[in-house]
Amino acid sequence: MSAAAAPDYNAMSDDAFRREARTFFEQNYPEELRYVLRRVRWEEIKGWWRTLYEKGWIAPNWPRDRGGMGLDAAKMVIFLEEMERHGVARPPDQGITQVGPILMKFGSAEQQAFYLPRTLSGEVIWCQGYSEPNAGSDLASLQTSAVPEGEHYIVNGQKIWTTLAHDATHIYLLARTDRQAKKQEGIGFFLVDLKTPGITIRPIRNIAGHEEFCEVFFDNVRVPRAALVGEPNQGWTVAKALLSYERLNIGSPRRPQYALNRLERIARAKGLFTDPGFVDRFTALKLDLEDLAALYARYVAQVKRGEPLGQDVSSLKIWAMETWQHLTELLVETGAEEGVIAGVHDIAGVETDFLSPFYYARPATIYGGSSEIQRNILAKYVLKLPS
Numbered sequence: 001m002s003a004a005a006a007p008d009y010n011a012m013s014d015d016a017f018r019r020e021a022r023t024f025f026e027q028n029y030p031e032e033l034r035y036v037l038r039r040v041r042w043e044e045i046k047g048w049w050r051t052l053y054e055k056g057w058i059a060p061n062w063p064r065d066r067g068g069m070g071l072d073a074a075k076m077v078i079f080l081e082e083m084e085r086h087g088v089a090r091p092p093d094q095g096i097t098q099v100g101p102i103l104m105k106f107g108s109a110e111q112q113a114f115y116l117p118r119t120l121s122g123e124v125i126w127c128q129g130y131s132e133p134n135a136g137s138d139l140a141s142l143q144t145s146a147v148p149e150g151e152h153y154i155v156n157g158q159k160i161w162t163t164l165a166h167d168a169t170h171i172y173l174l175a176r177t178d179r180q181a182k183k184q185e186g187i188g189f190f191l192v193d194l195k196t197p198g199i200t201i202r203p204i205r206n207i208a209g210h211e212e213f214c215e216v217f218f219d220n221v222r223v224p225r226a227a228l229v230g231e232p233n234q235g236w237t238v239a240k241a242l243l244s245y246e247r248l249n250i251g252s253p254r255r256p257q258y259a260l261n262r263l264e265r266i267a268r269a270k271g272l273f274t275d276p277g278f279v280d281r282f283t284a285l286k287l288d289l290e291d292l293a294a295l296y297a298r299y300v301a302q303v304k305r306g307e308p309l310g311q312d313v314s315s316l317k318i319w320a321m322e323t324w325q326h327l328t329e330l331l332v333e334t335g336a337e338e339g340v341i342a343g344v345h346d347i348a349g350v351e352t353d354f355l356s357p358f359y360y361a362r363p364a365t366i367y368g369g370s371s372e373i374q375r376n377i378l379a380k381y382v383l384k385l386p387s
């Protein structure tokens with residue numbers, strides 16, 4: 001079944017749209033996948049992808065004539081808030097959030113015609129091949145090379161921390177096309193089928209025991225020239241086109257709010273609200289979360305007014321991720337001996353998994369640009385401190 005044509009949701013009132021989204025998630029999202037504290041695998045989530053696709057809701061950010069919902073910024077925020085409210089897991093959606101918009105802006109007609117419908121239907125699942133063992137924060141120093149040879153590029157090198165590469169069919173890849181050019185200028189953006197000979201994917205098991213990301217090796221991989229998006233040295237511009245919006249998305253207070261709710265329930269069950277030391281720490285974190293909600297609301301209002309986000313949105317990412325981590329740290333402490341043992345514990349009738357939220361929050365100050373890098377951005381562009 002193909003995707004339904006979406007009605008014009010932007011013409012609805014915010015309240016009516018919120019109700020419709022809420023009802024749809026409540027009635028259709030699989031109960032067992034609510035608030036999963038890890039990245040879900042394709043096998044688990046593909047049914048939900050199908051449901052969204054058939055409803056015409058798989059791509060809220062894409063225009064309606066491309067099979068998306070065509071939501072404006074205000075409706076988009078509502079949609080994301082309702083997903084988070086119901087604990088809807090993030091599917092492997094890099095094709096929807098990143099590749100689709102990139103192809104609509106920079107892709108050839110052939111690339112668009114081939115990839116956009118397949119990305120919507122889930123026939124093509126994307127993973128992001130940017131980071132390398134020696135190129136993370138300093139991404140522009142990446143070394144994977146793409147050397148032209150006839151009608152192909154020959155790709156050699158290694159990517160790492162590639163989220164869910166083992167569930168993907170394709171990778172969007174940054175590779176060096178010109179070693180003589182300035183770092184940022186000699187990079188190409190490629191669309192590569194992961195079945196191409198010479199590609200090896202090796203999953204990495206994280207401390208929580210989940211294989212969420214992988215190493216991806218390229219050994220003389222022949223990639224057609226038609227796989228290049230935009231100009232040979234334009235990859236940096238292509239890759240950077242969408243970053244500030246991602247920081248708004250990542251700065252939502254929902255995940256820390258969920259951690260606070262769990263902390264509150266378990267603290268009540270353990271009678272910790274009679275301990276002034278605990279009350280002090282709990283209250284400080286609750287206020288941090290209220291500050292976060294206020295900051296988030298300010299940026300959401302800015303997006304709703306149609307104003308672009310500036311570099312100062314980095315403060316939102318820092319505050320959201322660090323507050324989330326502090327809450328999950330206190331949750332582990334609150335669990336005492338059970339707090340450091342994996343699995344679900346029954347504490348006075350309240351079932352709690354202390355470690356999973358802690359592990360889930362741990363990398364949040366690294367991905368999407370680390371806290372240190374966000375602070376550098378604030379120092380340079382917002383505070384204009386001398387470097």
Ligand SMILES: Cc1cc2nc3c(=O)[nH]c(=O)nc-3n(C[C@H](O)[C@H](O)[C@H](O)COP(=O)(O)OP(=O)(O)OC[C@H]3O[C@@H](n4cnc5c(N)ncnc54)[C@H](O)[C@@H]3O)c2cc1C
Nearest residue numbers: 128129130131135136137161162163363366367370372373
């Ligand atoms: C859960 C998770 C999923 C990920 N998924 C993907 C993916 O799908 N695709 C992909 O390409 N990548 C992915 N990444 C990789 C991510 O983008 C990198 O981890 C990130 O860019 C940091 O790079 P790095 O790990 O090499 O650390 P480094 O850049 O080596 O940094 C190490 C430490 O040094 C600090 N540091 C570095 N430079 C500076 C500086 N100039 N000033 C101050 N401090 C600095 C950093 O903040 C950090 O604390 C993922 C990472 C995680 C944790």
